[in-house]
Amino acid sequence: MEHKKFSKLELLKLSLKYSKLNLKCTLEYKFDRFFTTLAVFVREMVSIAVMYLILTRVISIKGWQMNEMFFLYSFLFLSYCIFIFLFTGIRDFDNMVYTGELDRYLIRPLGLLYQVISARVDYCATIGHGAVGVILFLSTYNSVGIDWNFRNIVYYILALLGGVIIQTSLFMVSSCFSFWAVRTTNLRNLIFFNSRRFAGYPISFYPGIVQKMLIFAVPFAFVSYFPSEYFLHKPDLSVFWHGCLYLTPVVGIIMFTLVYIFWRLGLKSYSSSGNSMY
Amino acid sequence: MYRVDYFAGVINTLVMIFVNIAIWKAIYEADDNLGGVQLKVVMTYIALAFLMQCIFVMEDYFIESKVTSGLISSDLLKPISFRAYVFSYNVGSSVFRVLMQLLPTLVISIFLFKLLPPFSTEMGILFFFSAVLGYLVLYCLNFIVWMSSFWFYYTFSLVTIKDALVMVLSGALIPLWFLPQWLFNFVKLTPFESIFFTPISIYLGQVPAADIKTAIIKQVAWIVVLALAGHLLWNAAKHKLVLQGG
Incomplete structure (x- = not known):
């Protein structure tokens, strides 16, 4: 499957x-x-509007104020925006298998994952989600008391990228199943978007079992909660192991490695959906 | 495949209720009588709102697909009014959802979230009546948006923006009494309030007995106004219809 004929520069150009x-x-x-x-944009602003309306009324929830909650939420949107910009193909992978579009990629002399990733960009989703993220970030980065020194900026970038890789891996898990001809879009949306809903608020709001799920099973806690806790140091952090604050990129890399192995395995047992629509 | 869809619907509703109740519990930790409303009332409100949402789902792209594919031409030839056909299609699938999704979700949430019973039996009956009216208000509003497919062909953006407005302003996600006063006053002038907020407030006994009549008349009035607007649009659309082949 590997084709090493192309140099990095050529791939970049492509x-x-x-x-x-x-x-x-x-x-x-x-x-x-x-x-x-x-x-x-408007659809994604719904959850922000609800949060805004609640917090204009109650000022703070468990010691979290509106700007701090928005800062936490901005991690979700910004990382999802980068994920969609880079990896729309992974989001749509199920569909590529289903329609037979994947077969087209398989007969080309290029790495499959490379083609899947670079073949598509959903600009509407990128800008829609990105705009929400940028608005939330710009309106809070100054007021939540973060000293934007070199160390913090590096941490921020690494945490954001880690969040991107975590979400990429989650989507890739579901695309793995489509190799064995199971249509998983519904199940994936259920798991992914529901967990994302949880992760919009600090995980300390939820019962223990949900917290554990968001740390160990669908690790959205590392996308939004722990990165923002690194900057904000709210008292509710004391329940969790302090090291979690630094684990976002590590979790991302471990997940991606495991998922990638699984993905290669799936590709070996792939047989086409039958007839290609193209 | 469809079984997954079905379970997804049930689990989705339960998760949404669960998330929102957890958030409201966290809010009530600091103040256990927020604006004179108990946590139990808010929890029941949230659960009811999501249970209603799982029935108030309509086929937003049904008319659009008929128009863009041209199939509408053969539907218009059939000896049944096209609007009656669309309406019964939506009501039919909602009735199916009542049986297959609402009932299991309701039973689970009664145990899981300890919902309050209706304020009184009378209020329970009025709630049911008002909820049906709420469904009709939403249907008439939706119909207006669907009609736009005769002019725009792709209605994803309009439908999505409509959904967003309904979610925030109709009390589907947040009890409207927590809204800032100016916004609450504004919402009272719109049909949104009649969709989810009015029936649920009646269930919870938040509407004084004397005002229930007005609230229900308001719902009926909105149905009439919106249905009339939809009717005018439909008449305009009939003449506008251009089909590519079909």
């Missing part, structure tokens, strides 16, 4: 070409895409 194509596709229907982006 990805740029792919993203140019994608951008052209997106801009083909400017009016429609603009409204799609706006709709994604």
Whole structure:
């Protein structure tokens, strides 16, 4: 399966070409895409609006104030935005298998994962989610009392990237199952988006079993809660092991390695869905 | 495949109730009588709102797909009104959801979340009546948005923005009495309040007995206004319809 004929530079050039194509596709229907982006933005703002309305009324929940909660939430949106920008193909992988589009990639002389990743970019989702994340971040980064020195900036970037890899791995787990011809979109949406809903609020709000689930099973706690606790040091952190604050990138890398092995395994037993629609 | 969909619906509702109740519990830790409303009342409100949401699901892209595919031309030829067909299609699937999704979810949530019973038997009956009216208000509002597919062909953005407004303003996610006063006053002037907030407030006994009549009349009035607007749009759409082949 490996094809080492291409240099890194050539691959990079090819990805740029792919993203140019994608951008052209997106801009083909400017009016429609603009409204799609706006709709994604508005849809994602619903949870923010509800949080805002609750917190204008009660000021703080368990010692968390509005700007601190928004700061926590910004991690979810920013990392999801980067994930979609880089790895839309992994989100849509089930569909590629289902429609037979994957077979097209398999006969090309390039790494499969490379093609899956670079073939698609969902700009509407990227900008829609990204805008929410940027708004939340810009309106809070100054007021939550963070000293933006070199060390903190490096931590922030690593934590964000770790969050991206964690979410990528979660999506890849479900794409693995589609090799064995199981349609898993529903199950995945159920697990992924419900856990994400949990992770919008500090995990200390939830009963112990949910906290454990968000740390060990679907580790969204490392995407939003622990990174923001690193900066905010709220008293409710004392329940958790202090080392968790630094684990986000590690969790991401471990998860991705395991999932990647599983993915290769799945690819070996892949047989096409039958007829290609292309 | 569809079994997964079905279980996903049940689990989704339960998870949403669970998350929101956990958040409200955390809020009530600091103040156990927020604005004169007990935690138990809010918990029941949240659970009811999500239970209603699992029935108030409608096929948002049904008309759009008929228009873009051109199948609407053969539907218009059939000896049944197209609008009656769309309406019965949605009501039918909602009735199915009552049996297959609502009942199991309701039974589980009664045990899991210890819901309060209706304020009184009378209120329980009125709640049921008002909830049906709420469904109709939402249907008429949706119908107006669906009609836009005759002009725009792709209605994803409009439908999504409509959903967002309904979620925030109709009290589906947050009891409206927690809203800032100015926003609450504004929502009272819109049909949104009639969808989820009115029936649930009646269930909880939050509406004084004297005002229930007004609340229900308001719901009926919104149904009439929105249905009329939908009717006008439909008449305009009939003449607008352009089919590509079909």
